[in-house]
Amino acid sequence: MDELSTIFLALADPTRRALLAQLQQGEATVTELAAPHSISVPSVSRHLKVLEQAGLITKSRSAQWRNCRLQPAPLQKVEEWMGPYRDFLGNRLGRLDAQLAIAAERPDARPNRRIDDDRLPATGSKLHPYPNSCCITAVGIQSVD
Template sequence: MADDRLSVIFAALADPTRRAILARLVEGDATVTELAEPFAISLPAISRHLKVLEQAGLITRSRSAQWRSSSLNPEPLREATAWMERYRQFWDTNFDRLDAHLKRMRTQTEQNEK
């Protein structure tokens, strides 16, 4: 896999188990065992998923005694959506209104600066 940041983020999201883990973390921090509970896969597998999420910056982890707590850090999702926003005009008709509005504002600003 390419190691640029966006690729790492999208790759992390391309697994349903990892997306489910993120969804679970919305409800609050959780330990590895807690996160593993809903899934029919081994603990080491979950551990690896968490590593992937951590490397993508989607979670941060803290240790307290022998427990490793994961917490959600959705900032990378902002980057990912920012990338996709560039395509919004192709599916979102509201964008046209917004874009027109923006253009008007810019024109206005430019005139003000003259």
């Protein structure tokens, strides 16, 4: 698996994203990282192992403590990969903002509305969009005329 796929795989899990968010505050031990979660310390360790394999964190050992630290380099690779997509979406959102501004300036403009059936002329009328309509019921096909 390529490096970018490994990073995205690690980021796909909400618990791992929460652990990364905690590490944004600074270095922390596995026990400190596990405290706010409703999962066991060994489960957090498994999540940290996935993050470590993706290069998103590093672990160091100090006596009996295992400290974890966020590594920004893989996130910068994700940022670089997303750049063209951000530009594309930015242009589209910019056009949407412009369209909404134009719509706000025109108070007489109304959004497209669905024509309700009760506003349609009676079935069989020459004005009805489907003059020879029928409907399918549980009993069978019946003419609406």
